[in-house]
Amino acid sequence: MARKKIREYNSKTLLKVHAARLGGLDLPIRVAQVKADTDFGALVTAHPWLSTTPLVVKPDCLFGKRGKHDLVGLKLDLAGAEDFIAQRMGKVINMGTVSGPIDCFIIEPFVPHDAEYYLCIQSTRAGTDLSFSEAGGVEIEEHWDQVRSVSLAVGEAVTGEALAPLLATLPLELRPGMEAFLATAHAVFTDLDFTLMEMNPFTLGPDGAPFPLDMRGELDDTAAFRSAKKWGDLEFPLPFGRRLGPAEAAVARMDEGTGASLKLSVLNPRGRVWTMVAGGGASVIYADTVGDLGAADELGNYAEYSGGPNAAETHAYALRLLDCTTAGPDGRARALIVGGGIANFTDVAATFKGIIQAIRERADAVKAARLKLFVRRGGPNYRAGLDAMRALGSEIGIDIEVYGPEASMTGICKLAIDHLKDSDARDAKAAQ
């Protein structure tokens, strides 16, 4: 439920299809997508231009600056394109702080061109910001002073007058075509629930029709319930470099299948401090606190559950989290912070029921991983919930410390980290 990046292939396809529908513009966009399992024969049948025009090939994995990393193939024929892709498909590359394998490519006709324009449309609180420059392209940052912007209010018509400041220095004969293109791109942006649409650059084709060379887009995925049909068969890929482990993938599936919210991101699978916190707001604060206490490296995950998941959902969720928390026991102590604020309406006893059942089922793994649990929660029925947690500890013989709303929300973070320090000290002493 947020702004999600989409592949260049999808941005361009959506633009082509809906520019025709909304603005009567037939943009000369042609794109094909190649993944590891793509059958080139079928692809050429679907896109005959692949075998008749010189091609451009680039990875389409939600990262930019591809030219600067020797990842763009220019003026290739079909065989050359296949070869270019084969040499790079699956290859792990490093883009600053993240690295990951390339798993998707986009192929387009190579079009010689002169002018490179820049267009960016962004969703703002008051409406949209349109930015335009006649000096777009790879070196845009050096010519940033030439970028001009206008802000359009919600519902404001995109007229020549509104766009005039952007096109002021454009040659007169180009203005009508450019106006139509900008207005149409804006119409597509609005109608398809884009939150960001950037073409850097776009150019004019042989007959003067504008089309994007490089393009990126973001969609508002909360609009899926009414725009999914217009979007067609579209994927929201994970950010480049993020691979979902099995537990994360399972939780993501659970999240999609319920009105409640269930999130799990594993940060350090060998971490010793884990969190299972109720609420989007509180969960971030717990992670902050662990970081403040200097245990950032040991933080195993970011996770949250909220929106009233039922006992079965919390049970399934907790099992996954516990599996990550207890994986690969190394003899050292670990801590799980089962935290949360004082709930407005979530029944604490009911959500804890699912968590408790999961802990019970994983009792052996919990003990093997020397996992101590620190619980803090308040809200409707919290006393019954906390009592059940305390009882669980004595029932299955695991270490659980339980606190209610009278304790500070994040106090258990310090307790957890101190516990690890004490435990390490004792272990060291025992080893002597």
Place this chain on the structure above:
Amino acid sequence: MPTSPRPSAGRYGQAGQLFTKQTQAIFYNWFQKVFFGAEEVAIPQYGSTAEAAKAHPKADVFINMASFRSAYESTLEALQLPTIRTVAVIAEGVPERDTKHLIAVARRGNKVVLGPATVGGVQAGAFKIADAAGTLDNILACRLYRPGCVGFVSKSGGMSNELYNVIARAADGVYEGVAIGGDAFPGSTLSDHCLRYQNIPGVAMIVVLGEIGGRDEYSLVEALASGAITKPVVAWVSGTCATLFATEVQFGHAGAKSGGDDESAQAKNAALAAAGAVVPASFEDLEATIARVYRGLVDAGRVTPARDDPPPAVPEDLAAAKRAGRVRVPTHVVSSICDDRGEEPTYNGVSMSELMQGDATVADAIGLLWFKRRLPGYATKFIEMCVVLCADHGPCVSGAHNTIVTARAGKDLISSLVSGLLTIGPRFGGAIDGAAQYFKEAVDEGWEPDEFVEKMKKRGIRVPGIGHRIKSKDNRDKRVELLQRYARTHFPSTRYLDYAVEVEGYTLQKAANLVLNVDGCIVGMFTKVEIDSIVKIGYLNGLFVLARTIGLIGHCLDQKRLGQPLYRHPWDDVLYTK
């Protein structure tokens, strides 16, 4: 009710107080009876927002509980009504485009939108939106029944309640608290509410809990820097941990994402501090910071701590007391044949999946639900045969005739069916229980068949189950033959059947057209032990009713299919007499 004191309409976002003790609100997509103190109150219901607004022109607050699918349309409608001034949108998942439109509409009309994706807010001692601040326990603990001096605003709903508690400990409680929701474009921003609090005399200090992502906090920075806000502001922006993550992590709120430098928590906290807000070193220190600023105001005489008079006692909710085991409440209904409370329903303890895996038939269900036991295969097969054989007997019998007449009157299926079923009784199809009773008595008392028939005649009772209109010795009811054959082959004992057959032999002696009919045969199939309880409660008629329902429905559908007109009985078939 006295007129609510209207807050001064200022520029959008500086409107001051939105709720008072006199506030009237319209709730959308939410009906409950509610308790006010110890009294239960039913809230008037209307079919449309426009109707509700017309009937209650003083209601200027609209609380929208609709889901994300319809929240936009319903909110837009409310915003366009002249009497509505403040709208709270609870739904999470409203598309940004829609929210932006609502913001524009609200702005033009100088109205306030709270949310989307908000749990709501609370005006201490006056008004609470939906689930905000939760249970009565919590409201008492946070002393929300009287106004304190702190104006609070956050993105997170869960954290808002936590902070009501913190503020009740560190200061004298909130005057007003609001959660604006975690979306990228909230209907009203953190700074919008801070500017309102600046204009509310009862608010002495402001506490803000922001979050990584978005630039909302920078409006607050501007307001502080420009002097638009002069009251002390304690602010904390959460999400400092984002710098720990190598790739973007989507946090729980739609607007919270770990990308972009100036949207980071660190940048915003620094900017707020530079503009004059009091920013603690971490969330842990927030409570102490609030306490310090509050005490400073009290010491400087700028705040008189709110009085803490004991609030009136409110009786506990029955549901809460039950859950906590403090009351025992007797039930009003007892039921023993089917339990639907678990993962799947069970018929007398046998689960649906077990039944499906065991290829259960209709008769298995009848066995479990009527006789509370799993019947052996020969018995369920027999019941199925009975049902098949008794499913229909043509359009002329009473039941079918009634159904046909009713269907032809244009009535619905249920009415047509029930009309036919209502003819079942002592003379038509409903004879089984009666037959069972009499035959059982006869066998148990040891009467000879002829003795039995004469006794019945003397009592003026037609031998039940004996006598079918057109069947006779030479024209036996084929159904009876089939059932008898099956019974003798499979049933371990056919004591009552044998007796009934002997009675048949005797009655045939008497009149050639009294022959065992189906009803009497059916009862002959059960053993003594079963008969005892079966007869007393009257199960057996149920078999006929169940079976004949099939035929009656068939007749109803048939008449409709044939498009038959209203039935009128011919005059010449009626003897009109005085």
